[in-house]
Structure formats: C-alpha cells, structure tokens
Amino acid sequence: MITVSIFGVGLIGGSIALCLKGKPGIKVIGFSNRPASVEKYLQRGVVDEGTTSVQEAAEAADFIFLCVPVGMMQEYLDQINTFNLKKGCIVTDVGSTKSSVTTYAETLKLSNAVFIGGHPMAGSERTGVEAASYHLLENAFYVLTPSDSATPESVERLTELLSHTRANIVKVDAESHDDIVGAISHLPHIIAVALVNQVRGYNEHNGLYESLAAGGFRDITRIASGDPALWRDILIDNRQVLLKLLRDWKSEMEGFAKMLEEMDGAGIEQSFRTAGDFRSRMPERRKGMIHSVYDCYVDVPDHPGIIGRIATELGNNRINLSNLQIIESREDVPGVLRLSFRTQDDLDGAIALLDRTGYAVHQ
Ligand SMILES: NC(=O)C1=CN([C@@H]2O[C@H](COP(=O)(O)OP(=O)(O)OC[C@H]3O[C@@H](n4cnc5c(N)ncnc54)[C@H](O)[C@@H]3O)[C@@H](O)[C@H]2O)C=CC1
Ligand SMILES: O=C(O)C(=O)Cc1ccc(O)cc1
Numbered sequence: 502m503i504t505v506s507i508f509g510v511g512l513i514g515g516s517i518a519l520c521l522k523g524k525p526g527i528k529v530i531g532f533s534n535r536p537a538s539v540e541k542y543l544q545r546g547v548v549d550e551g552t553t554s555v556q557e558a559a560e561a562a563d564f565i566f567l568c569v570p571v572g573m574m575q576e577y578l579d580q581i582n583t584f585n586l587k588k589g590c591i592v593t594d595v596g597s598t599k600s601s602v603t604t605y606a607e608t609l610k611l612s613n614a615v616f617i618g619g620h621p622m623a624g625s626e627r628t629g630v631e632a633a634s635y636h637l638l639e640n641a642f643y644v645l646t647p648s649d650s651a652t653p654e655s656v657e658r659l660t661e662l663l664s665h666t667r668a669n670i671v672k673v674d675a676e677s678h679d680d681i682v683g684a685i686s687h688l689p690h691i692i693a694v695a696l697v698n699q700v701r702g703y704n705e706h707n708g709l710y711e712s713l714a715a716g717g718f719r720d721i722t723r724i725a726s727g728d729p730a731l732w733r734d735i736l737i738d739n740r741q742v743l744l745k746l747l748r749d750w751k752s753e754m755e756g757f758a759k760m761l762e763e764m765d766g767a768g769i770e771q772s773f774r775t776a777g778d779f780r781s782r783m784p785e786r787r788k789g790m791i792h793s794v795y796d797c798y799v800d801v802p803d804h805p806g807i808i809g810r811i812a813t814e815l816g817n818n819r820i821n822l823s824n825l826q827i828i829e830s831r832e833d834v835p836g837v838l839r840l841s842f843r844t845q846d847d848l849d850g851a852i853a854l855l856d857r858t859g860y861a862v863h864q
Contacts, residue, residue: 506530506562514568515633532558567594572734590614598738599675618646626726643668646675683742693725795848800861
C-alpha cells in the first residue's frame with residue numbers, strides 16, 4: 502500500500518487527493534492544523550483518513566504533498582524534517598514559485614527523504630476543498646523542478662503517481678520556472694489588479710464606470726479576484742523576478758505613450774501585428790495556467806420559467822453548466838443570461854443547441 506499525505510487539502514491539494522483516492526494500492530491522508538477542516542475533508546470523502554498531527558501524517562507517508570500557501574512551505578519542511586520519515590519518502594510541493602522552496606529543501610538535507618519541487622499549472626480564483634475537482638489538472642502542464650540530489654528513480658516514482666492526475670509532466674529548473682511563470686501568470690495578476698483598482702478610482706467619481714465595465718472588462722480581469730493572502734505570498738516570494746518584469750512592463754507602457762504622443766499609427770499597428778502573430782502561434786485549446794472563460798449570453802424575454810427551461814434543455818443534452826447568472830432583470834427590459842461552461846466543447850454544444858431551439862445567443 503502506498504500512503505500519500507496531503508498537507509492542506511484545499512483547491513489544489515483536494516484536486517490531487519480526488520485523483521489519487523480510490524486508486525488500487527493508494528491510501529490518502531489529509532492533514533490540517535484545524536480539526537474542523539479535517540472533519541470536512543472526511544465528510545466530503547476527499548481523503549481516506551485525516552489527522553491534525555504533522556508527525557502522524559509525515560511518518561506514515563511514502564509521498565508527502567505540501568499544498569499549503571507559498572509562505573508556509575519552509576515551516577512545514579522544517580516540521581516534517583524533525584520526524585522519522587520513511588526511507589525513500591518523496592516530499593513534493595505544489596507552490597506557484599519554485600526557487601525558494603527548492604533551495605530551502607536542498608539546504609535542509611531531509612533525512613531518508615528526497616524533495617522534488619512541483620507546480621501544477623492549472624487552477625482558478627477559487628480556494629478551499631469545496632472548489633477541488635477531479636478534472637482540474639487533466640491535460641494541464643505539471644512542472645517538476647528536481648534538483649541534482651533527486652535521483653532519476655525518485656522522479657520516475659513521482660511521475661508515475663502523478664499520472665493519476667492526467668496532467669502532462671514537464672521538467673525544468675526552478676529558476677527558469679520562476680522567470681517564465683512570473684511573466685505568464687504573476688505579472689498578469691498584478692496588471693489585472695492594478696487595472697481594476699485604476700477603474701475603481703475613476704468610479705468613485707462616476708458610477709457609470711462600474712456599470713459599463715460589467716461585460717468584457719469584468720471577464721478580462723477575472724484573475725484580479727484571486728485569493729489575496731495566496732497572491733501576497735506568491736508575489737513576495739518571486740519579487741526579484743517581478744521587479745525586473747515590472748521594469749520591462751513600464752518600458753512597454755512608455756513605448757505606447759510615446760506612440761500616442763507622436764501619433765505613430767504605423768507603430769501602433771505594428772505592435773498589434775507582432776502581438777497577434779505571436780498569439781496565433783499559441784495552441785488554442787490547450788489548458789493553461791490562467792483558465793479560460795467559456796461563456797455565452799442568451800437574451801431571455803421576461804417569461805416566467807424560461808431559465809429553468811434553458812437549464813433543463815442543456816442537461817437533457819448532457820451539456821454541463823458551470824455557472825448561470827442573470828445579468829439584467831429589470832421588469833421593463835428583456836433579461837440577459839450569462840451561461841458559463843468548463844470546456845470549449847460544452848460551450849460550442851450549448852450555442853448550437855440554443856440557436857437551433859430559437860434563442861438569441863451570442864458570445
Ligand atoms: N490557486 C491556484 O489556482 C493554484 C495554487 N497553487 C499553489 O497551491 C498552493 C495551495 O493553494 P490553493 O489550493 O489554491 O489554496 P487553498 O486555500 O484552496 O488551499 C490551501 C490549504 O492550505 C491550508 N492552510 C493554510 N494555511 C495553513 C497552515 N498554516 N497550516 C496548515 N494548513 C494551512 C488551508 O486550510 C487549505 O486547505 C499554494 O502554494 C499555491 O501557490 C498552485 C497552482 C494553482
Ligand atoms: O486561472 C486562474 O485564476 C489562475 O491564475 C490559476 C492559477 C493560480 C496560481 C497558479 O500557480 C497557477 C494557476
């Protein structure tokens with residue numbers, strides 16, 4: 502029997518637990534420092550056993566997954582290192598930054614155990630075990646950052662266990678990981694937050710900003726709703742990379758300001774062209790770090806029961822809705838319904854179905 506202990510059964514830890522639990526020969530133990538959380542993990546059936554004892558979870562494990570916030574990783578490494586870990590135990594983490602935790606684990610020299618940094622590159626702005634899903638990591642990239650002390654055999658064992666997540670394993674060194682993920686995930690989160698706060702400031706003087714921002718602006722800034730404490734830890738931990746990226750970002754913005762001042766139409770066109778070309782080279786339907794929004798909008802005349810009928814129609818056709826929101830429901834105007842799906846296929850299916858059924862549906 503392989504025992505996997507998961508420290509912090511939240512969005513990511515819970516999703517990994519759901520992929521491993523019930524697989525032949527695997528037992529999943531969930532650790533939390535709060536008894537009520539352990540109770541919840543068990544009630545939801547996400548883990549086989551639960552404990553509030555670091556020692557119990559650590560000493561029973563063949564694999565330890567640290568799925569706590571980035572700022573807690575070193576403390577948990579310190580704690581588990583005081584216990585008698587099983588020989589050959591593999592300790593891994595899922596934190597969004599990799600240099601600091603990998604370097605720290607390296608200096609600790611875990612007795613009996615080997616550390617291999619990891620980062621499943623999928624997620625959402627939601628947190629907690631309630632948001633965990635068996636499908637979260639499917640087809641996503643899962644980065645491993647083994648240092649020189651990790652034997653190929655231990656990397657192989659971890660890779661084999663992670664095959665249950667159906668993610669694509671990629672190996673890269675920790676520094677490159679932080680450079681790349683800084684640019685494609687951490688910087689975009691800062692930009693989204695800054696942009697929303699800029700508009701929030703204008704809105705204090707004119708509430709129309711908020712009303713008109715309800716559509717596309719809201720969608721492109723979704724990541725600004727990430728968990729504040731989680732992102733505090735990530736950004737502070739990757740600050741050296743981010744300070745450089747922000748300098749580069751500032752010069753990009755200054756470039757735009759200059760083109761506007763000089764009314765450099767050709768330069769603006771060229772910027773859009775090079776960006777468009779690079780973007781079109783990116784695979785379209787790949788599951789990425791920042792998850793896509795698969796939404797469509799349906800005009801709904803003010804008929805009672807219509808929302809139920811649409812939901813039923815979708816369900817009868819095995820199309821899974823992930824969210825449903827009435828955007829406009831004043832009595833004097835027809836409403837608009839926002840339907841959200843988890844996959845492009847569900848969205849395509851819903852649009853085709855609602856179109857055939859005679860609804861005005863648009864993206
Ligand atoms: N949110 C996302 O989309 C992604 C997050 N990550 C990384 O995964 C890790 C966990 O993040 P999420 O699952 O999103 O967060 P979460 O908030 O859903 O889960 C964190 C878990 O850690 C527990 N926890 C918090 N402080 C603790 C403490 N002091 N002692 C013990 N347990 C504690 C919480 O109870 C919770 O179960 C973070 O390191 C994050 O950087 C990685 C990929 C994606
Ligand atoms: O789509 C989103 O909200 C994300 O950006 C999710 C996310 C958050 C942190 C990660 O390290 C990886 C992915």
